[in-house]
Amino acid sequence: MPELPEVETIKNQLNLVTPFTIKSFARSNVSDSIIHTKIDKLKGKIILEVQRKGKMLNFLLSDNRHILSHLGMTGGWRISKEKVIEKHTHLQLTGECDGEKIYIAYVDPRRFGHMYLYNKKDAQNKLNELGEDLKSPDFTYSYFKEKVLKYPERFIKVTLLDQSLFAGTGNYIANEICARAFVLPHRKVKSLKESEIKKLYKSVFIVIDGATETGGTTFAGGYADTTGSVGGGVNHLVVFYQKICQMCRRNEVKKITLGQRGTYYCPKCQN
Ligand SMILES: [Zn+2]
Structure with a gap:
């Protein structure tokens, strides 16, 4: 998608x-x-x-x-x-x-x-109807923190996918944000420490900017740009669609289903 x-x-x-x-x-x-x-x-x-x-x-x-x-x-x-x-x-x-x-x-x-x-x-x-765009100057840390904490009982990844809070996220982006912040996607929002919310915020930019520079990310049969050519962003992924975690390059990535979406994480790197 x-x-x-x-x-x-x-x-x-x-x-x-x-x-x-x-x-x-x-x-x-x-x-x-x-x-x-x-x-x-x-x-x-x-x-x-x-x-x-x-x-x-x-x-x-x-x-x-x-x-x-x-x-x-x-x-x-x-x-x-x-x-x-x-x-x-x-x-x-x-x-x-x-x-x-x-x-x-x-x-x-x-x-x-x-x-x-x-x-x-x-x-x-x-x-x-959409929340702040992830690339907007108004997508600040205080905005992010306030919106993340809005629904304490939600799973972290499910909240990251909410377009009325964060416009532009999607399944691979949410998976990758959690991975880069070393946070498990299926933890409850209320369990987040301030330092983890900061890491999640920083990870948004790592994931978004990495993928934009390479022209978007393509998976089998998916996205093509206006010329019909596919992006190269798949090289940036650390857990999504990966067998081995690309952060530790050692442990097998686990896959679960969360909110009906494929959810990937490294059980060693993420807590
Ligand atoms: Zn790992």
């Missing part, structure tokens, strides 16, 4: 073809399960910029409307000089950037993604 570093990579690539003047658009006949609002009056409008909050892409249009796009499990955007004919293409925008004809297409085999065309106020309301 695309998490913050992957969505950040896609956002940066989309911005290479903005401002993008929309000439026409087409959608698949099954796109209703992804696109939850009316998509209309796009012709002649300009995509000025693409922003991101958590895993939500935010296309700013010249008429003050916004396209919000959440990629779900298998969604992605393609940028191409030719019409995108890839299977599972659900929305295709034909347009122009710097006088060049460009196609921007949303592709999603499993169709768990979500898209909305909103006015400014509705877009803001939707984005306000």
Whole structure:
């Protein structure tokens, strides 16, 4: 599933073809399960910029409307000089950037993604459902500590996955944050010492920045960027999908299920 570093990579690539003047658009006949609002009056409008909050892409249009796009499990955007004919293409925008004809297409085999065309106020309301973005300057230590401690009875990893607290986390990121902080993911939040909360906070940046630099992380059959190529971030993982812990390079990684998600940890490095 695309998490913050992957969505950040896609956002940066989309911005290479903005401002993008929309000439026409087409959608698949099954796109209703992804696109939850009316998509209309796009012709002649300009995509000025693409922003991101958590895993939500935010296309700013010249008429003050916004396209919000959440990629779900298998969604992605393609940028191409030719019409995108890839299977599972659900929305295709034909347009122009710097006088060049460009196609921007949303592709999603499993169709768990979500898209909305909103006015400014509705877009803001939707984005306000998310907590601070992990890369935002407002994602401070005091913010992190307050939100982590909000639900003392929760498992640490489950709280880290809560998008209304921490926008942009996902399963691999939460696993890796716990590992790098030497904290077991299935401990209760209330058992955390202040020093451990500090380590968790620091680990957020190690995990996020490591993965973004390499263009996102790819697992079998998963994420691809707008060119369809896969990221190299998998090299940074220390426990997720690992047999041997990459911190001690000695002990076998254990896998359990927590909140219905595969959860990985090193029983020696993490306490
Ligand atoms: Zn270890």
